[in-house]
Amino acid sequence: MTTARRHWNGVLMSTLEAAADPDAPLRSVTLPAEWDVDAASALAQLVPGDDPIDLPALASRWISALAPDEASARSLVWLLLTRQAAPVEAVWHCAFDRPAGFVVNLASFVSPGEGFAARTFVAALKLICAVLRQAALNMADQRNGDLPLPDLFAPSPSAGTDTPPMQAITAGDILLTNMDACLAGVGLDYDSEDGRAAACAITALATLTAHAGRGPESLPLPPVRTVLPGLGETLRAVWNEAAVETLAPVAPIETGFSTPNPIDGLLGVESCGLAPVFSMLRPDGRLANSTRQRLDIRGFTVETALAAALAGETVLPQPGPKAHLAMYRALTGFADRMPARPETLPTPVRLRLERGMRRILPARHGGFTQKTTIGGHRLFMRTGEYEDGTLGELTLTPTRESPMVRGLMESFGDAVSIGLQYGAPLEAYVENFAYSCFGPAGTVEGDPVASYATSMLDYAFRALSDTYLDRRLPDGPHQDSASEPDPLLPLDLPEGDDTQPTRPRRNLRLVC
Incomplete structure (x- = not known):
């Protein structure tokens, strides 16, 4: 841990008071000075309890467990400092009984005036893949949470070795997030053909990088359009590298999209996974970064945008559920796992009441x-x-x-x-x-x-x-009550032969 922590030397830190939720007590959280209180609250959710939290000490635990060498440890620290990637919640607690994973913030790979840094994105993913595969190999004895069923009858490892074959172990997941903010940084609208084409190209680039070394059969076809400058060349280069036949396939790594979790808050994510940014404001009331970027691209300042909005002009079209569904359909096939299909049906008016709200009748009301x-x-x-x-x-x-x-x-x-x-x-x-x-x-x-x-x-x-309802319903079918006796009444005794003596009925007695 000491070795991993020294990579934080020279980083300006600050201490904030934050809590996991408004009802929880405040805790001291030490983190980089450029980070905000939302990141401190996310750290408070990651670490239960009331003790102070020190990010370098907390991160050094999983960095020491995952990084195979000094260079990898330094690079993992850099990915976290730049808020480009961070491991899933289980890795922060060093729980390696299941496949590990990383959440990758797509918006952090966009540089102002330069666009999407595709090569930097590929380099970060290659580092994450190498770390996940090495961790899966080193910690295979702790993987009691999953069983590789398709490889039950795979050839056993060579005699004299205790290491299982890499292709029989799922190494982990790469979860993409903040897609809409990434598109805003490169000047594309979420609800547009160019925006969806760019999102497909970025997702395909991530999947190709994660599948490299597994053979050409596992590679998805790249999209027809890439839109973003330089992204097409990077896609072709990664495809040519990933399609090379390998003698020993590496452990699979699957791509997907993140779901709401504290890691998104730690990375400063505006929109989780592939969902759009539904609000132009941050929770504190200020304009979101994606909103400012889209205003700059359209040539608006905050003042001119407000004036245009007051004049009735639509300054920024906000994407809705239909745009979310269109993006979901476009990205299907370029990632290994997709989240739940977004719902586009409007909520009925009667169901829009807030939970717990009851519409009481007035004291004097009509009726019949x-x-x-x-x-x-x-x-x-x-x-x-x-x-x-x-x-x-x-x-x-x-x-x-x-x-x-x-x-x-x-x-x-x-x-x-x-x-x-x-x-x-x-x-x-x-x-x-x-x-x-x-x-x-x-x-x-x-x-x-x-x-x-x-x-x-x-x-x-x-x-x-x-x-x-102004709808008269017809009568239902009549039921013949005489055909079946009422089970609550005493049944008539069957007719018997007059020559046979009848048993006298006994009177009922009430027993108290």
């Missing part, structure tokens, strides 16, 4: 009361309406039923009322409870909306559908 008889059983139904005429309350009261049945029906009405006031659609209730079959059922008297009901709930929700 309906007295009905269903199969000779009387039912009172009362409704309560909001100012706009929508249903917000339902009361069902059977007057001549047992206390248990009456209590259950009234409680059911209260449950429906609570659901309606929290935004549940009436259509779902009608679909689920209309035509429900149970007694009492029969002819409906007192309401022309139905002449026959298969249950009290069948009548009630068909009546609500007619009143509040």
Whole structure:
């Protein structure tokens, strides 16, 4: 650890007070002076507890475990200092029972006025691949968290060696992140053909570099368009190098996109994985770096952009869910693993209520009361309406039923009322409870909306559908109650021979 930590000599450090969440106590976090409080909060999430955190000491643990030599250790420190790459959370805790991985910040490889540094990007990925494969080889005895099933019947290693074949071990993952901010740095919009073409070229470059040494069959086809200057030449060079046949295939490394985690905060990521930057502002209210870059490319200052926005001009078009889905479809095939498919369907208006928000009926409200008889059983139904005429309350009261049945029906009405006031659609209730079959059922008297009901709930929700949804539902099929005896009544004894003596019925006794 001492050897790895000395690479931090000469780095200007500062100590900030930060916490993993607003309710947690503040902790002292020592990190590079150029980093912000968001990075300090990410470190507080990585390291549980209340003790002070020192980034050089924390990083030296995994650097000493991963780096095979001094040059690799120095390069890993540099990747972390420049916020270009950092290992996944498990590596920070030196948990090597599963494949390790690195999160790569694409936006950090963009230099102002120079564009995307493709060669630097490839050099960083080659270092990460070498470190991951060497760590997988050195720590194979700790890998009890996965089993290489496809290689169960692979040839055993040479006699006299205890080292498993490299091709039987998954070395780790390379997870790309901050794609939209990277495109903003090179002057491309997320929701554009050129933006998607550049994203495909960068992702293909990462996958080609990770698959180098595994044979040409594992290489993805490069995209047709590269858009970014110099990226096409680098892609062809990496392809020619990766397509060379190898006698001993190296351990596979898979590419993908990151999901929300503390490492993104540590690297200063604006948009996780391949998602767009949905907001032009940072959490503290200032303009995001990607917003400033896009304004500069369009020739706007902050003042002129504000004036144009006040005049009704669209200064920066913000990408939405459809742009996210288009980027997802474009990148499919250029990475080994894709995240969950983004959802583009708009959220229904009723479901946009904040969690826990209930729309209470006013003290004086409209509605109606309906007295009905269903199969000779009387039912009172009362409704309560909001100012706009929508249903917000339902009361069902059977007057001549047992206390248990009456209590259950009234409680059911209260449950429906609570659901309606929290935004549940009436259509779902009608679909689920209309035509429900149970007694009492029969002819409906007192309401022309139905002449026959298969249950009290069948009548009630068909009546609500007619009143509040303007949709009258037809009667359900009649049930012949005489064909089947009521199981709650004593069954008639089968008819027997008059010549046979009948057994007298015993009287029931109540035992207390």
